[in-house]
Amino acid sequence: MSKLESIVEEIYATLKDQPKHTPQQVEAVKQVLRLLTATFVTEEFDITNKLVPLHYKQHDPLVGDGRDSIFEFKNLAIAQAQKETDKKVGVPVVSFKRILVDGDYVIAHSHVIAYEGDRGTAVVDMFRYVNGEFVEHWDVLQQVPANAKNSNTMF
Template identity: 35%
Template sequence: MDIQKNKENAIAFYKMAYEGNPTKAVTLYVGDAYKQHNPMVADGPQAFIDYFNRMQKEYPVKSMDFVRSVAEGDLVALHTHQIWPDNDEYVTMDFFRFDTNGKIVEHWDSIQQIPDTSNNNNTMY
């Protein structure tokens, strides 16, 4: 298993889907099965495509910066900073599991909105 390649592929997959081409992202990076742990998205590649197509239609202007990526074994974790319309900001942490062919087969995530104020001067990312 190529851990560095998995990190690169997780970033490319997420970026491609987020920017409006989830069908291509699934074709290039997802394995035969795709298990989803986000309660807003059903299992399977088509559910992922449908969700990201809807997000692109509803929110065409958004941005995402990849803050860091960490890989161990068959898992890759991505830490991102996202900015949505009206300057609505989020920090996300996504975990992807890869199969032995280097394809994504499982996903977990956690999303937290960045508040307007903080009790410290540190970023959440």
């Protein structure tokens, strides 16, 4: 088993607050874990290229369409985090909280920490997953505040 596959299996085993998944949904969950981990953590871009077609449709207004938009977003996020701190920004720590599957949609809710001391960002990625490829993407990102008006956490 490759390092990436070990990571995917470990993450999947630790997901909590999950609905019961069918075998097809389990495969979609593991594929989104492969995509996000290979792209943003282990930098196995050959995996990214297999899972994201050239005609990938991107809804994040800060990057363009096409497969390269996922790499463009990665570089933009690193540059933004680097601007916010004098600390070296390297591989982010991504904690997946829940992954939901409904038809062609796969939604991942995660906590991303870009550098030491970062409170992080709550991220919701929504993908359209068709025939083994992620063909469309939406996202919502929200910084984790220092103080909250409730004790529920964002996760």
